[in-house]
Amino acid sequence: MSYADSNAHHEEGSYFSGPPGMLAKIWQWMTTVDHKKIGVMYLFAIMFMFFIGGVAALAVRYELLDPVRTVQMMDASGEEMTIVTGERLAGLKDIMNARSANEVYNRMFTLHGAVMVFMFIVPSVPASLGNFFLPIMLGAKDVAFPRLNLLSWYIYVTGCLFGVLSILMGGVDTGWTFYTPYSTTTDADHWRVVLMILAAFILGFSSILTGMNFVVSVHKLRAPGMGWFDMPLFLWGVYATSIIQVLATPVIGITLLLLVFERLFHIGIFDPSMGGDPVLYQHFFWFYSHPVVYVMILPAMGIISELIAVHSRKHIFGYRAIAFSSLGIAGVSFLVWGHHIFTAMGELAAILFSGLTFLVAIPTAIKVFNWLATLYKGSIAINTPMLYALAFLFTFSIGGLTGLPLATLATDLHLHDTYYVVAHFHYVMMGGTVVAFMGGIHHWWPKMFGKMYNEKGGMLGCILVFVGFNITFFTQFFLGTQGMPRRYANYVDEFQTLHQISTYGSWIILLGFLVHLGVFIASLISGEKADQNPWGGLTLEWETESPPIEHNFHHEPVVTHGPYDFDKVVPPGWDPKDYPLPANPSSHS
């Protein structure tokens, strides 16, 4: 950190422009404390992990194209023999050093789950878009602790390296939940499981540091004139998320530490054969991992609030309700972890957790209604960010509503650990967070990289992802209710048709993301230069250049209007001629 003297000279170029020379540039990026560069570095690292997780997902779906059958028959010489059909991943057996094709499958879904959760989705929005835009939207020059910010990027990368190392050594087959005693006994003579657990442990620190940084920044670095309720809703989402990260992550830290000791030294805390309790592990695990699903969704909801308001040029409906519901969700999320283990706990606890779980759905429902009300009488643009926002409303509502039968005790006893749950959480994680993330990336792409993307290409990608996604996962609701358990490499014949449809859907998703990838690369290479404020946003990031200058703003911004006063203010960088204001703006604040 440089001190007061550096206040004097201001570097005025874009944050992009670095010293000449490749090495010098790389060195500058690797040692930067600029939140924008760190945000971009996160974005790339995270997208890479998404790609790895996605490849594993495709492998999972590929194996499930058909059930595995063990058939005994006589060969020509009358000798009895056993043949196995449909083990599509069997070819990976030797590469992955696995005993059976089933084990390959088990490792695949574990990698998929662990990579997607710990390395992709938890850091996704806050660490990339959050890092880039939180200080700018606050009107600050940086986050509160810039060096800590860089440190957490390095910790993140270290964690990912541990994970990738474990994958390269063959991978683990514990499931992303690492339930004991299975996780402490499987593959006992290998380091892979320990490496993967340590990866999650290390990533936790990165998460904690980012969270702390954001909480302090929001408290202390708001621009003059920006009260709590003048903050953009994206920041409310990130703020609520950060609180969860700070409060929940230490618990998974100690849990994973105990798990590592359990595995290495058999300390017995989670080991039933020594009197330990595996259900205690599950409680510890979900005490973190339930709140963490709101870590995933809250920033995504923040993005949606921005997208819907900006692209329909409407003041967000019920600002305070949305802001408070973020905090409400964060608060209640700590009380409902037990709904993941209804089938492992006593009656009383089950009833309690079921009741509390419904509480968490209320603030979420409120948000959905507010977003819809915002669209009312708006001036709705149809572009990629808006399409993604609408897709979010569609898929996230399905995901959330299908959470209700899971929270209901009687029905969860049937649906628990089936494809119904798989479908539920993909609808909220993929259909919620990933969809919002993609929307956010498109929305802020011009600001981050100073280039426009191809709108038609973006919309095509969005539609492909949306269609493919629904084909892949809507079928899984039926699989689940009909009795298909999750984490199954082989299944009963009657499920085959639905599984096949689901697999074909996953290929459409892949196609969609490849289109996006192409659009992004094309934009970076030859995109049209972006204006300062292409969408007409009113939050502070649109008051600076695209891409922002090194210190974000030429002058410290002073907040004079609310983030959503679209009916009163001509957005910065716009000519009043191009931005008609309504004749009589509403008088409400």
Next chain:
Amino acid sequence: MNMPLLASTNMSFLQRIFFGNHGASEAAAWSDGLFMMIFWFSAVCFVILMALMVIFVVKYRRKPGVAAQPSPHHNLNLEILWTVVPSASMLVMFVLGFEGYAMKMVAPDSAMELKVDAWKWAWKVTYPNGASSPETKYISFDDNMLALEAGEADALIETMGLEYPIFYVPEDTAVKLRMHSQDVIHSFWIPEFRTKMDVMPNRYTGYGFQTPKLKSTDMVLDQTTMLDIPGRDMWIFCAEYCGDEHSRMAATLRIVPQEIYEAKIKEWGTPKDPIELGKTIHKTMCAICHSVDGSPGTGPTWKSGNGYGFGYDAALADGTTAPRDANYLRESILDPNAKVVAGYVPAMPSFQGQLSDVEIDGLIAYMQSLSDLGPNQEETNEETPEAADTAGSESP
């Protein structure tokens, strides 16, 4: 909400799509009804919301030069409405869910208690008289599979797929389960009763269900007599991830008339020829890991050849060898990790307490009968523990 309403016997078309078949008990049908109720509630909410969304997007799409129209930034009445309505409806779901949960968990005191044991990767059900089921059934691949193999004209399809144990229970009876696991956590799920519960290594868990009355059309194939008998089969799945063969940790629950049930368990309770006994135990408990035809699995095959099989020396992981005699086999069953066969991981659960001496002897006799080195099968037709010892000393 009263029960008959939710447990309506007229399944809607959608309910059939969701659940395929009717819930097998009243509690199951009731929870299906509850699911459908939540589904319809959600569907209505969802359709209204999406309809509004589409209408707004079409009606208020951006037109050049036209500003967004002003509208209030909030509306207290509306906000109260959309807080209270979801809250109230969720309260209903919660209460009904709790009610249905009680129906699924609680079994009358008079219920017949079955003991369920689980390990990687098989189920075992012990009946009140101490017997357990030796019968198995092939996973049903039917015609589909036959067509696939039809190309290989002469290939005689003798048997298909793995065999899964069949657990018999009488019709129209209250059953409760007392479940325990030998190793990791499993979960005992009978989709048709819409209930699962985790099976723990350090505590008993359980639930109850009322078996349905059989319809006159319910017929199944009795595997021992190859005759059709009245009955109804249901899947049992393991729903908690437990390792390599998690997806094949299945079994069949067979609902049969009381007389058949009683005849069956009486028959299983009486002593049997040890090789037959060993064979059935293998099928129901060991086949998931040990083949008897030489094909590879999680554990070594029991067929002789290539260094495997009774009487041949076992190459151990620590580099030594051990003769596969009866004592070695007994130890391998009770304390599997004491001597680990080279090329395998110590994945086998201990069957200490799970298998009686008679059963272990039966298993050893069966393994012996599979070996080309073992003595003639007739010689081992004894039921005393000494039999195994004698047999052991005879082997090279």
Next chain:
Amino acid sequence: MQTTLDADTTPAPAHIANHPLHWRNRGYAHHFKSRDEDFDSSKFGMWLFLTTEVLLFAGIFCGYAVFRMLYPEAWSNGSHYLDWRFGAANTVVLLISSWTVASAVRCAQLNKQKWLQINLVITLLCAALFVFIKIQFEYIPKLGEGKAPGTFFSYAYAQNPYEVLWWSLYYMGTGIHALHVLIGASLLAWVLFRSWKYQAYGPTEYLMVENSALYWHLVDLVWIFLFPLLYLIH
């Protein structure tokens, strides 16, 4: 909280007066608007961090509570194996060190450079004493008797099969705590070093002293919970 220069009356020694690390020459990080903002942010951040530390130990305490409920026998036996006198001695040691570290902060604020260093030295000595007692009188004898965690447990006279769990939690709890003692002591040693070398702390710049002291108080606080739970409650 005092962040103005008023308290500064004594002149700095000539050879370090212009040293960039000397507290008089300190500015604030460029992205803050003022020195106060910088100071407040850092302290707020520290408090958040301490919260995460408390939650980390909360896991251990939860485990303790659960197993105490499951196996009261074993837990009662377990606490009888511990000698409360060593625990109490360590409690006193930590309390003294907490007091001296608090004085160190005060001395920094008042620009009493020598006393700042003396207080820090005493604190560090206490830390060393704590670790010494822990290892010499607690860990070594116990491990020698086979009262070790998990599979290393080989104590022949255990009366309850679950005592091994007690020892596992004992070593996890006190071990992680001891690790925190070492981290805290390293922080304080760093502060001492910079104070000694550059007189880096004074009325306008005592953040590092204060944050390290806060950390040290946390270490103390955790022990205040561990001590009765492990040693006193039977």
